Amino acid sequence: MTTKNDRLIELCLTAGKLMLMYGAETYRVEDTMKRMAVAGGMRDVNSFVTTTGIFLSGMLDDDDDVMQMIRIVDRFQDLSKVTEVNHLSREFVSGSMTIQEARAELKRIEKQPMNYPLWLIYLASAVGGGAFSYLIGNSMFDMLPASIGGLVSTLALVLFQHYLQAKFFSEYLAAFFGGITALILVHSGFGTNLDQIIIGSVIPLVPGVPLTNSVRDLMAGDLISGLARGAEAALTSLSIAAGVATAVSLFIS
Amino acid sequence: MIWELIICGVATIAFAIIFNIPYQLLWMIGLIGITSWSVFSFLPVTGVGPVPAAAVAAFTSALISHWCARKKRVPVTTFTIPGIIPLVPGGRAYETMLAFVQGDYVEGLAQTAGTLLQAGAIAGGLAFALSIFSIGRGVGQRYETNR
Structure with missing residues (x-):
């Protein structure tokens, strides 16, 4: 050879x-x-x-x-x-x-390790959750609970992916814990606008990479990988929605 | 208004950090996020619905992203992925989920249609900008005219 x-x-x-x-x-x-x-x-x-x-x-x-x-x-x-x-x-x-x-x-x-240390990513998801929640709900006061929720959901995601090694299930659990945090904060009087806080809590989990790559693959003619990535993005979004739905229905009943 | 734009830039940069994008490019991504959000929030004032507004905003941000990627010689997804994050229909997705949880299926289906349309509009805007930048390099389709 x-x-x-x-x-x-x-x-x-x-x-x-x-x-x-x-x-x-x-x-x-x-x-x-x-x-x-x-x-x-x-x-x-x-x-x-x-x-x-x-x-x-x-x-x-x-x-x-x-x-x-x-x-x-x-x-x-x-x-x-x-x-x-x-x-x-x-x-x-x-x-x-x-x-x-x-x-x-x-x-x-x-x-080499990740480009940014893990604490910076936690901080970024807190800041991103809070800032994105302001874009949706326009309430300055609710940015703080939303950023706490975003921090909790990213912490939970990293923790569960490390220990459970199960892709969609850990996203479900992360969205569940983010939603629970938001609901507890609102029910204890720390925050008023529930939908804004919940959206800010789970927005760091959005599958941005497979979503964008799916569109690009499909347009470039790579139909198999485009559909596969689209399915991955759809499943991730569905698990996030299911996690939030579980948290909300626990509190409604 | 200015305050909202600053917050949008901060949000986009935070998402760029979540996606581990090199730090030299962060300020450009912030500007792209601000541009797409200002298009997205300005168009409904002139009477355009949220779905076409999302399409135009995604198109604008993807166009700028392609141009920046050419300049900086990096993969274009580095810019487009965080650039479209402000357009994600989070509020509508939440309304959809809430309607289904409360058993209001008709309202849930209506909100599903709205959410899917807005997501599809973002994808369409991305695809349109991509097509403009890949003219002459695309795949063959239907008729072989160059023989």
Whole structure:
């Protein structure tokens, strides 16, 4: 086996895996992998990417056909890693980077922690929940309970996803706890506008990445991944709605 | 009005942090969020309904996002994902859920239609801006005219 070609294929697959895992759209993953493979000297390159797997096939310079695939299980939302891999692929294609350097850089991106620390994300969901609730309800006083609710729902989401490892169920539970917090705050006299506070509490859970990527995939002609991501976004929205509905019906009865 | 725009910018930047977007781009995202919200809240004053207003606002923000992404050489989703967050029909989705919980199915179905229409309008606005920026690079369809 020629080790250089092995390394090239591994490089392309790792780059594609990182981009798809952290929330890039299908068209971009396919295009990046294809450009990198062509720049590294492969011919007749074909890449096929769905939401859960990556296929790459091509012909090497010694007329050796290769075809490899990778299964993607986890999907996170970390767009800064997508940006970094995108930047790296541009440099690799333009020729200012060897395969070894690109591999070392990809390993660094794979290992590095999230762009923002977790406490900043908690803070951002509190601020975002409070600010978004003002846009809906126009009540300055209710921004504080809404931000408390947003903080609780994100805390619950991170906690349940870490311990339960169940995607839609943990979103359901997070929305449930956010809704319960909002209802308790309103019923104890701390806040007046119930709908504004509940919306602000659960808005940090909105599945923005699959929602937008679904539209982009469908428009780019990647119908399978577009529908798959749309289904993911719809299921997440339904679990959030069900969580809030459970909390509300507990308090109404 | 100014206060509302500032709060909208803060909300968009907070969502950009939730989606882990590089910090050099945060101020641009704040401006995109402010633009889309001001289009979305200004159009109903002139008599346009909320659904077309959402479509126009999503289109505007996606257009600016594409332009910024070209300038900064980053994936365009970095800008569009937080840019459309102020348009999400959270209030209508909540009304829908509440109507179904209270057993008022007719009202629930009406609110469902409103929510879905507004979400579809946002998607349509995004898709329209995307089509403008991908003219000449799209996929083939129906007739092979270039032979």
